[in-house]
Amino acid sequence: MIQQVVGVVMSGVFHASILFLVSAGLQVVFGVQKIFNLACGSFYALGAYVGVSAVGWYAAAGGPPALFIVPLAVAGLAAGGVGLVVERGLLRFVYDRDETFQLLLTFAVVLMMEDAIRMTWGTSPRSTSGLYLVYGGVSVLGTTVPVYNLIVIGASLAIALVIGWLLTRTAFGRIIRATADNREMAEALGVDVRRVFAGVFTLGTALGTLGGALVIPATAAMSEMGIELIVEAFAVVVIGGLGSMRGAFVGALSVGILRAIAISVYPKLEMLLIYLIVIAVLVLRPRGLFGEARA
Amino acid sequence: MRTTRRSFLRLASTGAAVATVRLDGPPARAQAGGPVKVGVLTIRAGIAAPVGAAGLRGTEWWVDRVNRAGGILGRTVQLVVEEESNPKDTVERYRKLVLQDKVQAVLGGISTGVTLALGPVAEDLATPWLSWDGTTQKGVEETMPHPTWAFKSVDNEVEAIVAGMLTAKYFKGIKTVAGIGNDYSYGHDCWESYKAVLKKYAPDVRFVLELFPKLGVTDFTSHIAAIQQSKADLLMCSFWSGDATIIMKQATAVGLFKTMKGVFTTAGGVHDSLKKEFTPEGLLLGYNTMYFDDPKGSALLKQFVREYKARHGEYPPYECDHAYFCAESYKAAVEKAAAQSGKWPEKAAVARALEGIEVESLSGRRSWREDHVQMCAFYQGITTHRNPYDFATISPVEVVSTKVAMKPAGTKLFDWINSWKVSRG
Numbered sequence A: 001m002i003q004q005v006v007g008v009v010m011s012g013v014f015h016a017s018i019l020f021l022v023s024a025g026l027q028v029v030f031g032v033q034k035i036f037n038l039a040c041g042s043f044y045a046l047g048a049y050v051g052v053s054a055v056g057w058y059a060a061a062g063g064p065p066a067l068f069i070v071p072l073a074v075a076g077l078a079a080g081g082v083g084l085v086v087e088r089g090l091l092r093f094v095y096d097r098d099e100t101f102q103l104l105l106t107f108a109v110v111l112m113m114e115d116a117i118r119m120t121w122g123t124s125p126r127s128t129s130g131l132y133l134v135y136g137g138v139s140v141l142g143t144t145v146p147v148y149n150l151i152v153i154g155a156s157l158a159i160a161l162v163i164g165w166l167l168t169r170t171a172f173g174r175i176i177r178a179t180a181d182n183r184e185m186a187e188a189l190g191v192d193v194r195r196v197f198a199g200v201f202t203l204g205t206a207l208g209t210l211g212g213a214l215v216i217p218a219t220a221a222m223s224e225m226g227i228e229l230i231v232e233a234f235a236v237v238v239i240g241g242l243g244s245m246r247g248a249f250v251g252a253l254s255v256g257i258l259r260a261i262a263i264s265v266y267p268k269l270e271m272l273l274i275y276l277i278v279i280a281v282l283v284l285r286p287r288g289l290f291g292e293a294r295a
Numbered sequence B: 001m002r003t004t005r006r007s008f009l010r011l012a013s014t015g016a017a018v019a020t021v022r023l024d025g026p027p028a029r030a031q032a033g034g035p036v037k038v039g040v041l042t043i044r045a046g047i048a049a050p051v052g053a054a055g056l057r058g059t060e061w062w063v064d065r066v067n068r069a070g071g072i073l074g075r076t077v078q079l080v081v082e083e084e085s086n087p088k089d090t091v092e093r094y095r096k097l098v099l100q101d102k103v104q105a106v107l108g109g110i111s112t113g114v115t116l117a118l119g120p121v122a123e124d125l126a127t128p129w130l131s132w133d134g135t136t137q138k139g140v141e142e143t144m145p146h147p148t149w150a151f152k153s154v155d156n157e158v159e160a161i162v163a164g165m166l167t168a169k170y171f172k173g174i175k176t177v178a179g180i181g182n183d184y185s186y187g188h189d190c191w192e193s194y195k196a197v198l199k200k201y202a203p204d205v206r207f208v209l210e211l212f213p214k215l216g217v218t219d220f221t222s223h224i225a226a227i228q229q230s231k232a233d234l235l236m237c238s239f240w241s242g243d244a245t246i247i248m249k250q251a252t253a254v255g256l257f258k259t260m261k262g263v264f265t266t267a268g269g270v271h272d273s274l275k276k277e278f279t280p281e282g283l284l285l286g287y288n289t290m291y292f293d294d295p296k297g298s299a300l301l302k303q304f305v306r307e308y309k310a311r312h313g314e315y316p317p318y319e320c321d322h323a324y325f326c327a328e329s330y331k332a333a334v335e336k337a338a339a340q341s342g343k344w345p346e347k348a349a350v351a352r353a354l355e356g357i358e359v360e361s362l363s364g365r366r367s368w369r370e371d372h373v374q375m376c377a378f379y380q381g382i383t384t385h386r387n388p389y390d391f392a393t394i395s396p397v398e399v400v401s402t403k404v405a406m407k408p409a410g411t412k413l414f415d416w417i418n419s420w421k422v423s424r425g
Helices: A002-033 A040-060 A069-079 A082-089 A099-121 A129-133 A147-169 A171-181 A183-188 A193-218 A225-240 A245-265 A272-284 B005-024 B049-068 B087-100 B112-125 B158-170 B185-201 B221-230 B242-253 B267-273 B299-312 B319-341 B347-354 B413-418
Strands: A137-140 A143-146 B036-043 B077-084 B105-108 B176-180 B206-211 B234-237 B261-264 B284-286 B358-361 B364-368 B377-384 B393-401
Touching (some): A002 A143, A002 A171, A002 A225, A002 A245, A002 B221, A040 A099, A040 A225, A082 A193, A099 A225, A137 A147, A147 A171, A147 A193, A147 A245, A171 A183, A171 A193, A193 B242, A245 A272, A245 B221, B036 B049, B087 B105, B087 B112, B105 B319, B158 B185, B158 B393, B176 B185, B176 B221, B185 B413, B221 B242, B234 B242, B319 B364
Parallel strands (some): B176 B206, B176 B234
Antiparallel strands (some): B284 B377, B358 B364, B377 B393
């Protein structure tokens, strides 16, 4: 029994940790820029492909397999640079427009990225072959858990802490929070909102690309992998509350673990359960668990 | 020079006029001794894009080979390639191939969701359509039992039936089985057929878990936890795309196959991604209708595998063989019909000549049954690491003909399976 619980919880937490990174990217962008970034799933897919390539080059250059996570994480973070291009090149033109324009624009980015990925990496799924098994597995109360999964969970937790520290304890965090609260006031006080927006969007993108890169050893990169995740990230955001980092954390954990429990107990409920909870939250507490009430 | 709106419009209208003239021009050359146009429909995007690419590559290899040898009755073959996407758009492109491009036949069609819609259109447009991998079955029921122009692929569930037979042979004594497949017709039909067949051989076997994640899911860790929990003796999986590789990797990482047997009915479609590091020996693995490393393979297969590897950097999957067979049987039918009439045959004569025709394909002899369904053999076997590749292959190789593993024309699948007389060893 304990074995089963551990198996289900660990698989759920692994899924949650990737989901958290992507949703955190979504949240930080929405919180500050008030843009609901549909492209967060595409950034996740991009990170996965860049990660596969980086690990491929690393292996070809003869790097020790045990350290593959270093080039993987670096590539994932570096791919976040595309966020700067998207923000400066596209998004900044629609800040003052209706939200519909912003949604449509980020949706356009989703479609363009999918094609760009296909043109660059082809249509076949790409994987990092057996690197996932390099670290082996450990037995947790009788259940084998891949060490790599633990590394990803640890990395995700560490990133959550770093973001928390960044937002609450640093000057950059104070500026971000001030801009999120009241953009005009922040601007009047001398905050360069352009730079803040560029920085925040790049940070949000990097969280997504890093999530994609970290997940890739355990799975395979497919050009439509982002779409699947956007849907779950939505659920996370609704449950946790739009714009809240704590909401992303709790929401991701809830979605990950509940999905795992549903699959074990009554598999037909796999996604339905998540949607039922989303509906319940929307009806009973529309702002989500940690969302702020707005007039 | 500055392009004003007016001059641009003038330019555009001239261009349109030129285009119209070209489209309306008489296809006189095609009717005379010019190249023979053959349409191809193939998937270019999404999860099945690699399958589509393999089918197109197989067809192109065939075209090069035929044209080098002088074409069909002296006419070279020219392909007109269109994309297979959703049923509605694909039907439009099919119409375009026949009505506008004036192709002599259409090859291709992979997803049964699409080909189910193509079947009646093919009948309507009176041009031979030879489907690579798509059927006109709704679930496991045939919707077009007596077509004139539509030539359809093997029934989708055959590989699960073969796997059921071989499970009984190789994994004697299993008591409980868990299943996982994609949540659409193919996944469900394979699971139901597999269960029915296995029950015939091992009536006591219990099916303890069935999981149907959506097509496109890339994380199966929670599904694997549920499979472990079921404590089944054997896992049956009908994944055929990148998800087969993913579940193999994630299952091996938690040691699933240390305690459980595995049957992967269709994962041979992505065979070279099943690396030895995470694909254990001793699983039953299906390669559909062509096994690239068949020790008894023909000289044609060996040449194809060699040239495919040299050109595309990978080893060919089964879709190449479906595609090659469709093209080669078309050529044989044209030649057969022409032998009777002495001139380039009408489309109707070609369609009649296709019925029952048998040709050498990459995997061996293949034919069209009288009700226009492909007849061929399925290749499955037990995974091994004893090969020169970095991925798993199979040994021994079991070859099972559709004569024994596909429901005969006009029968219902489960009635047919239930009528089997099986000796239980």
